[in-house]
Amino acid sequence: MALLELENVHSYYGNIHALKGISLTVEQGEIVTLIGANGAGKSTTLKTISGIIDPRKGSVRLEGEDLVAYRAHEVVSKGVIQVPEGRRIFTRLTVRENLEMGAFLRNDTQEIKKDLEWVFSLFPRLEERQNQVGGTLSGGEQQMLATGRALMARPRILLMDEPSMGLAPVLVDLIFDTIKDLNEQGMTILLVEQNALLALDVADRGYVLETGMITLAGDAKELAANPQVKEAYLGG
Amino acid sequence: MTQEKKPTWKDAIQLGVIGGVLVLFVSLVGMVQAFDGRYIISETLTLGQLLLFLPPLIVGYISATRTDAQHRVSGILFGSVSGLVTGAILAALLLLGSAINLRAMFINASPELMDILMFGQETLAVATAVLVIGGALLSVLGAVIRLSPPLIRSAILSGVSAVIIMGIMQELLKITFGGRDWYMPIDDFLYEQKGLSWMGVVVTFLLGVAISLWRARSASRPKKTVVKTRSRERQRYVQIGSFVLGAILLLILPQFLGPYPSEILNTVGIYVIMGIGLNIVVGYAGLLDLGYVAFFAIGAYVVGVLTTTGSLATVMWSWWLALPFAVLVSLLAGVILGIPVLKMRGDYLAIVTLGFGEIIRVVALSNWLKPYIGGAQGILQVPKPQIGDFVFKDPEQIFYLVAIGIGIVAFVAFRLRDARVGRAWKALREDEDVAEAMGINLVNTKLLAFATGAAFAGLSGAIFATKLGSIFPHSFNLIVSINVLSLIIVGGIGSIPGVLVGAFMLVGLPELLREFADYRMLMYGALLVVMMLVKPEGFIPEKTHKAELTDRGDVDFDSEIEPIAPAITEI
Numbered sequence A: 001m002a003l004l005e006l007e008n009v010h011s012y013y014g015n016i017h018a019l020k021g022i023s024l025t026v027e028q029g030e031i032v033t034l035i036g037a038n039g040a041g042k043s044t045t046l047k048t049i050s051g052i053i054d055p056r057k058g059s060v061r062l063e064g065e066d067l068v069a070y071r072a073h074e075v076v077s078k079g080v081i082q083v084p085e086g087r088r089i090f091t092r093l094t095v096r097e098n099l100e101m102g103a104f105l106r107n108d109t110q111e112i113k114k115d116l117e118w119v120f121s122l123f124p125r126l127e128e129r130q131n132q133v134g135g136t137l138s139g140g141e142q143q144m145l146a147t148g149r150a151l152m153a154r155p156r157i158l159l160m161d162e163p164s165m166g167l168a169p170v171l172v173d174l175i176f177d178t179i180k181d182l183n184e185q186g187m188t189i190l191l192v193e194q195n196a197l198l199a200l201d202v203a204d205r206g207y208v209l210e211t212g213m214i215t216l217a218g219d220a221k222e223l224a225a226n227p228q229v230k231e232a233y234l235g236g
Numbered sequence B: 001m002t003q004e005k006k007p008t009w010k011d012a013i014q015l016g017v018i019g020g021v022l023v024l025f026v027s028l029v030g031m032v033q034a035f036d037g038r039y040i041i042s043e044t045l046t047l048g049q050l051l052l053f054l055p056p057l058i059v060g061y062i063s064a065t066r067t068d069a070q071h072r073v074s075g076i077l078f079g080s081v082s083g084l085v086t087g088a089i090l091a092a093l094l095l096l097g098s099a100i101n102l103r104a105m106f107i108n109a110s111p112e113l114m115d116i117l118m119f120g121q122e123t124l125a126v127a128t129a130v131l132v133i134g135g136a137l138l139s140v141l142g143a144v145i146r147l148s149p150p151l152i153r154s155a156i157l158s159g160v161s162a163v164i165i166m167g168i169m170q171e172l173l174k175i176t177f178g179g180r181d182w183y184m185p186i187d188d189f190l191y192e193q194k195g196l197s198w199m200g201v202v203v204t205f206l207l208g209v210a211i212s213l214w215r216a217r218s219a220s221r222p223k224k225t226v227v228k229t230r231s232r233e234r235q236r237y238v239q240i241g242s243f244v245l246g247a248i249l250l251l252i253l254p255q256f257l258g259p260y261p262s263e264i265l266n267t268v269g270i271y272v273i274m275g276i277g278l279n280i281v282v283g284y285a286g287l288l289d290l291g292y293v294a295f296f297a298i299g300a301y302v303v304g305v306l307t308t309t310g311s312l313a314t315v316m317w318s319w320w321l322a323l324p325f326a327v328l329v330s331l332l333a334g335v336i337l338g339i340p341v342l343k344m345r346g347d348y349l350a351i352v353t354l355g356f357g358e359i360i361r362v363v364a365l366s367n368w369l370k371p372y373i374g375g376a377q378g379i380l381q382v383p384k385p386q387i388g389d390f391v392f393k394d395p396e397q398i399f400y401l402v403a404i405g406i407g408i409v410a411f412v413a414f415r416l417r418d419a420r421v422g423r424a425w426k427a428l429r430e431d432e433d434v435a436e437a438m439g440i441n442l443v444n445t446k447l448l449a450f451a452t453g454a455a456f457a458g459l460s461g462a463i464f465a466t467k468l469g470s471i472f473p474h475s476f477n478l479i480v481s482i483n484v485l486s487l488i489i490v491g492g493i494g495s496i497p498g499v500l501v502g503a504f505m506l507v508g509l510p511e512l513l514r515e516f517a518d519y520r521m522l523m524y525g526a527l528l529v530v531m532m533l534v535k536p537e538g539f540i541p542e543k544t545h546k547a548e549l550t551d552r553g554d555v556d557f558d559s560e561i562e563p564i565a566p567a568i569t570e571i
Helices: A042-049 A072-077 A095-102 A109-122 A124-128 A139-151 A169-184 A196-202 A220-225 A227-233 B007-028 B031-037 B047-065 B069-099 B111-118 B124-147 B150-177 B183-190 B198-220 B232-257 B259-284 B293-307 B319-338 B346-365 B395-418 B420-430 B432-437 B442-468 B478-491 B496-512 B514-534 B543-549
Strands: A004-013 A016-026 A031-036 A057-062 A080-083 A157-161 A188-193 A205-210 A213-219 B039-041
Touching (some): A004 A042, A016 A057, A016 A213, A031 A169, A031 A196, A042 A188, A080 A139, A095 A109, A095 A139, A095 B420, A109 A124, A109 A139, A124 A139, A139 A157, A169 A196, A196 A220, A205 A220, A205 A227, A213 A220, A220 A227, B007 B031, B007 B047, B007 B069, B031 B047, B031 B514, B039 B150, B047 B111, B047 B150, B069 B111, B111 B124, B150 B198, B232 B259, B232 B395, B259 B420, B259 B478, B259 B496, B293 B319, B293 B346, B293 B478, B395 B420, B395 B442, B395 B496, B420 B432, B432 B442, B478 B496, B478 B514
Parallel strands (some): A031 A188, A031 A205, A080 A157, A157 A188
Antiparallel strands (some): A004 A057, A205 A213
C-alpha cells in the first residue's frame, strides 16, 4: 500500500475547476515531485492533501486511511506536514520558538529536545541564530527554518511547496542537498517545484501537471529526458 | 548670511509654528482657562499658565536635539527663535482677541482667557512683549536643559516633574488625609491655601533631584546576581514573605486612603480586570475586539436581574450566588460572538465585534426587555455582597472585591499564557494559516480566547453592578470598549503589568484631576498619538511585540525579496 495516494481528485475554487481528476501515489521513502507551470494546480494539490481544500470528488488516502474527512489541523496530527510556499515562518518569534512551535502537537519533551538537536545538526546556521527573531534571517535561513519547523513535527510525509522560490542559486543547491540528505535518512517527500530540472534531479519519480490534469508521469530520469518535458520546462 | 542657508533655521521656525498651534489649541479649547483655577505654586503659577509655558519649553528642547554637541550656542539660538515664533503666535491671539470678539467662532476666546494671557500686565503692548520675549526665554531654557549633561538634565526634569505632580496632588492629599493628625504639619509645610509654598517648591524639587540621582547611581552600579546565589528554599520563603506583605498592605490600603481614593482605585481596578481580559483576546490571540463592553454589560445585567430587591426583583439571590452565573453567561456570550466571526480577520472582525457591542447596548435600552431589565431606567437596588456580618458596603470594602478579582484574573491569564493554549494563541496571532499547519485547532483556540476574555469582563461587570448599586444602559457605551483597548495599547499590548500602568494613566488620572474630565477624550487622543510615535510598544512592553516594533537587529536583506504568500497563489 502506498503511503500517500490520491485517486481521481477533483477540487474547486468556487466554480473554478482547479483539479480535474488527479491520481498520484507516493511510496514510503520516495521523493516524488510535482512539476508544472504557474496555475497548473500544484499548490492546489498540496492544499487538497493537507485538508485546506476539500475535494468534491475522489479520495486522499494515507496508508489507506481517507484524509478527506479530517480538518486541516487533524491532517497535521496524522503526520502530513507542510513546508509552506514562501516559507511563512513566524517572523516575530525567535528561531527556537519557531522550531518549538513545529512540535506543537507533541508532548514527549525528551524526544523534542533530541529532534531539536537533529535539526540544528542539519542546519548549523539555525543553532547559531536560535535566539534571533525569525524576521531577521535571510531568505535561505528562513527556508531552513521552515523546513526545520516542519521536521520538528516528525512528519511521515513532508510536503514541500516551492522551496527554491526566491533563493540565490547557491542557497537553492544547499536546500536541495538537504532534501536528498533527509531522504537518505528515510524521509518521504512530496516536492512541488517550478524548477523542474532541479526537482527531477533529486526525485525518484515525477508527475507533470497541466491545467489541473496530470499529463505525464514516470521515473524522474526518464521525465528529464522526455522531449516534451525538455521543451516545456527545461528550456529546450 | 551663511545661517540662512542652513536648513535648520527653517526647522526652528517650523517648530515654533508647531508650538504656536499647540498654545493656540490649548487656549481656544478652553483648557488654559479651565486649568487656571488650580495653583501649582501659590500665587505664582497655575496649571493653566503651565500649559502655556510647556509648548515653548518643549519646542526649545526639541530644537536643541537637532544640533550636535559642538554647536551649543547655535542650538540655543535656534531654540530661542522657535520660542519667539511660538510666543508671537500667542501674542497675536491676545491682540486679535482684545481687538475683536472672537467668541462667535471660538467660544473659549473669552475675556477671562485674554486676562490670563495678559499675565498681569497693564497695557497690551507690554503684555505682547512679555509673551514674545517670554516665549523665547522659555525656549532657551528648554534648549539649555537639553544641552546640559544627561545627569543634570534628568535631575532637573525629575525635580520639575516632582514640583508639578505635588502641586496637582494638593487637593487629593487634603481630601485623603485631611482629617489625620500626622498630615496637618506636612500640609502646612508644603502648601499655602492654594498651591505649593516656596518652601514646598524647594523641598519637592530637591526630592525629585535626589530620586533622579539615586536612580542614576543604582543603574550604573553593576547588578549582582543575587537571585541565582540564593537557595531555592530561601527564594520560596522570600516569595511567600512578599506575598503576605503585599496582602497585608492591600488589606490596610483602603482604610489608609479613605473613601474617595478607594473609589478611584475601584474604578481603575474594574478597568484592570477588563484590560487583562481584552489583553487575552487582542494581545495574546491577536483578535481585534471592539465590542468588548458587551460582556461587561452582560455580567452587570445578570447580577442585576438575579440580585435586585427593587421593582424588578426576581429571585433576589445574594451577589455571591449570582456571580458564577454572570461569569458563565458572559463566557457563553463570548462563544456565541466567537462562532460567527471564526472566519474573519483584521478589519472585518473589528467591525463585527463593534456591531455586537452596540447590539447589546441597544437591546438593554429597548422596550422589548424593559419589563425584565428596566430599559433606560435600568435596574436599581442591587444589593452589596456580604460574608457573615461583613458587608462590602463602602468603596473601602468593595476594594477587596476588586483586588481579589484582579488577583484571580491575573493568575489565570499568566497561567494560560504559559500553557499550551498560550502558545497556540501566539501562533494564531502571528500567522493563522501556518498555525493551522502546525496542527493547531483554530476553532477551539479562537473560541477559548473569546470565552476567557468575555468571562473576565463578566466578572468585572458583576463587581461594577454591586459597586454602583444600580445599572443603567448608558454605562455600557462604545467608549468603554475604546478605553479598555486604549489602556492596553498604552500599557503595552500583551503585557499584564502594562494593563495596570495603562489603567492608572487613562482611568485613574482623569478621576484624580476633575479639570481634566472635560478634556478626557482629547487627552486620550493626544496620548495615543504621542505613544504611537514615541513608544509604540507601550510603557511595559511584552517581548514579542517589542521585537516587532523596535530595532530588528542585523536584518539580512541582501539575498532576496521578502516572502509574500497570498492565501490562494494559483488555481
